[in-house]
Amino acid sequence: MSPVTLGHFRAQARQALADPFLQQALAGATAHFREGRERALAELPDAEALRDHLKAIRRATLARLADHLETFERRAQDAGAVVHWALTPEEATRIVVQIAREHRVQMVVKSKSMTSEEIHLNAALQAAGIQPVETDLGEWIIQLAGESPSHIIAPAVHKTRQQVAELLSRATGQDLSPDDIPALAAAARRFLREKFLLAGMGISGANLAVAETGSIVLVTNEGNGRLVTSAPPVHVAILGIEKIVPTWADAAVWLALLARSATGQPLSVYTSILTGPARPEDVDGPKHMHIILLDNRRSTYVGTSYEEVLQCIRCGACLNVCPVYRKVGGHPYGSPYTGPIGAVISPLLFGLDQYPALPHASTLCTACVDVCPARIDLPRMLIDLRTETVEEQLIPRVDGWAERGAAWVLRHPRWYRWASRMMRWLLRPFIREGRLHLPPRWDPFAGRRLPAPAPRLFRDLWERGDV
Amino acid sequence: MDAREIILARLRAQQRDEPHPPAWRSRRHFPDLIARFGQALEEVGGEFLRVANWEGAWEALGKVLDDVGAKRVVVNPDPPLDRFDVAARWPTVEWHVVGRDGDVRSFAREADVGVSSAVAALAETGTVIVASGPAHSRLAVLLPPVHVVLLPASRVTVDLFTWVAQWRGASSPLPSSVTLITGPSKTADIEQTLATGVHGPGRLIVVLVEEGGE
Numbered sequence A: 001m002s003p004v005t006l007g008h009f010r011a012q013a014r015q016a017l018a019d020p021f022l023q024q025a026l027a028g029a030t031a032h033f034r035e036g037r038e039r040a041l042a043e044l045p046d047a048e049a050l051r052d053h054l055k056a057i058r059r060a061t062l063a064r065l066a067d068h069l070e071t072f073e074r075r076a077q078d079a080g081a082v083v084h085w086a087l088t089p090e091e092a093t094r095i096v097v098q099i100a101r102e103h104r105v106q107m108v109v110k111s112k113s114m115t116s117e118e119i120h121l122n123a124a125l126q127a128a129g130i131q132p133v134e135t136d137l138g139e140w141i142i143q144l145a146g147e148s149p150s151h152i153i154a155p156a157v158h159k160t161r162q163q164v165a166e167l168l169s170r171a172t173g174q175d176l177s178p179d180d181i182p183a184l185a186a187a188a189r190r191f192l193r194e195k196f197l198l199a200g201m202g203i204s205g206a207n208l209a210v211a212e213t214g215s216i217v218l219v220t221n222e223g224n225g226r227l228v229t230s231a232p233p234v235h236v237a238i239l240g241i242e243k244i245v246p247t248w249a250d251a252a253v254w255l256a257l258l259a260r261s262a263t264g265q266p267l268s269v270y271t272s273i274l275t276g277p278a279r280p281e282d283v284d285g286p287k288h289m290h291i292i293l294l295d296n297r298r299s300t301y302v303g304t305s306y307e308e309v310l311q312c313i314r315c316g317a318c319l320n321v322c323p324v325y326r327k328v329g330g331h332p333y334g335s336p337y338t339g340p341i342g343a344v345i346s347p348l349l350f351g352l353d354q355y356p357a358l359p360h361a362s363t364l365c366t367a368c369v370d371v372c373p374a375r376i377d378l379p380r381m382l383i384d385l386r387t388e389t390v391e392e393q394l395i396p397r398v399d400g401w402a403e404r405g406a407a408w409v410l411r412h413p414r415w416y417r418w419a420s421r422m423m424r425w426l427l428r429p430f431i432r433e434g435r436l437h438l439p440p441r442w443d444p445f446a447g448r449r450l451p452a453p454a455p456r457l458f459r460d461l462w463e464r465g466d467v
Numbered sequence B: 001m002d003a004r005e006i007i008l009a010r011l012r013a014q015q016r017d018e019p020h021p022p023a024w025r026s027r028r029h030f031p032d033l034i035a036r037f038g039q040a041l042e043e044v045g046g047e048f049l050r051v052a053n054w055e056g057a058w059e060a061l062g063k064v065l066d067d068v069g070a071k072r073v074v075v076n077p078d079p080p081l082d083r084f085d086v087a088a089r090w091p092t093v094e095w096h097v098v099g100r101d102g103d104v105r106s107f108a109r110e111a112d113v114g115v116s117s118a119v120a121a122l123a124e125t126g127t128v129i130v131a132s133g134p135a136h137s138r139l140a141v142l143l144p145p146v147h148v149v150l151l152p153a154s155r156v157t158v159d160l161f162t163w164v165a166q167w168r169g170a171s172s173p174l175p176s177s178v179t180l181i182t183g184p185s186k187t188a189d190i191e192q193t194l195a196t197g198v199h200g201p202g203r204l205i206v207v208l209v210e211e212g213g214e
């Protein structure tokens, strides 16, 4: 993949802004999730204290992560699972392919997993002649379309019902109407049901893992997570090494906040707790269970100023409040991880040289910190990453100069005042009816009409005691 | 060094002492646990039926079977259902009793209804909790489009936190699969329009038995 440069991000963002369906879908979905989250948290007796508690758990867990991982490994093995460790995405995909080969698997069913997108698992499976079938409806739709997810929780939010009907009609060989959404879902149910029952292996991620019992926990709303981990004879779960808690008391806190922060549901419809493969006395369930613990640079950030990002529980709440994400959607980020969390974690996991634009794709408004269940200070890390992009000349010179210039002006009050005056004077010719009308060529606001600057500077008002 | 050693060595080099926070205790107090459970269940799209005793439960189940027009029904006889011969009550229906009637997989995929009990239920969220075992097939309550749960009232607890505290105290090992079910299967992946029953059961019906024993 070519790097996500500022030029790339801007071009993609412009495209997104020019797409009226996408704009409406993004506005609708993110507003829906935002309202849901607010309602769900307001309903809790002590949401703020619970968030503080989650933060404390996440921080303390990372402080002794090696111990917890070892406990997890031991307990998972006691329960009959095989635990693998992968330093790189390539190692992880190699392990999966090897397991599939050992069991002579030709087709695998997958439940939505960010980690599997992170390691490009589908491409690796296909290259090995193994067919991956995504089973989360949204993921399946974008798999059929050959696209990438645009929202952590709602991967196909950018597709219209007409597009979905077309894709599903082609896949199922039926003629499906775009106007009957339940019928589209039912067609997907029938088609994918056969896949679940035929697949030689199920691959899932894990929302979290619990060290004291060696369990992994997987949440879904559709039930595909349950099917992927129940129907095929082999189950492989892939998770980042940071997705762990020591005890069930901790896991309960994570779960109490996960769905509420993500969609506003009290819990996702299905929370599967899986501890080893099926026992001899069990009626059904997978005979073999493999768990792959993926590092992909995560361990190198423990003990650094970026450690905090490993506290993330992947709820997606930060996406839904981000003024950048809400307008441009997920695709400009060029990564499975989008929005504010993606802007920090993509450069960290895949290299800043691959994602130089992302730390700049933010207004630093800090709305993400306000909603993050773990109160992760993403803006702080965005600024640090920005500094690195400028220092290592990963963004165009002009942008680097502009940022250095801005930093300098912001540190010098007199110059700041002079610059604000200058700005108003320069903008004056473009103000009509109280709005800014920049010529399209220079317009960084993509046609949005910002209000004209206020007649007097706030600083002047303040100094004269007018506020 | 292999991946495991490299990862653990890196983490060990940065290890620090930081006290782990004590367990969070539930701060919920519901004056009427059962009422809250029913209300929360209905809010997530589940169906709630409250009956006094097992006789009432069979009556309720019979109505559901009629209503669905059930021809094939699979039952997980997990306790306390093991005390009853559920199948014998509806001789016209084709039954599969898990643990008695052989391979459940092919039956369950054609079944109209899956019946089970639940090991616990959470009042706060309207959640029922099922666990795998010799009398509980995972597929039996996953493949059919309707899942009926016959739940003794005594199994309803406050929330996740009280549930975890309960079974951690009991020190029996976790079954290989424990599933928290909060409503019927749903998706909003097509134009954010809600559709139910996309992979799991589209109807979740909980029959709560007040004098259902333990």
Ligand code: SF4
Residues within 6 Å of the ligand: A311, A312, A313, A314, A315, A316, A317, A318, A319, A341, A368, A371, A372, A373, A374, A375, A376
């Ligand atoms: S950074 Fe916070 S808000 Fe964003 S996905 Fe992670 S946990 Fe959720």
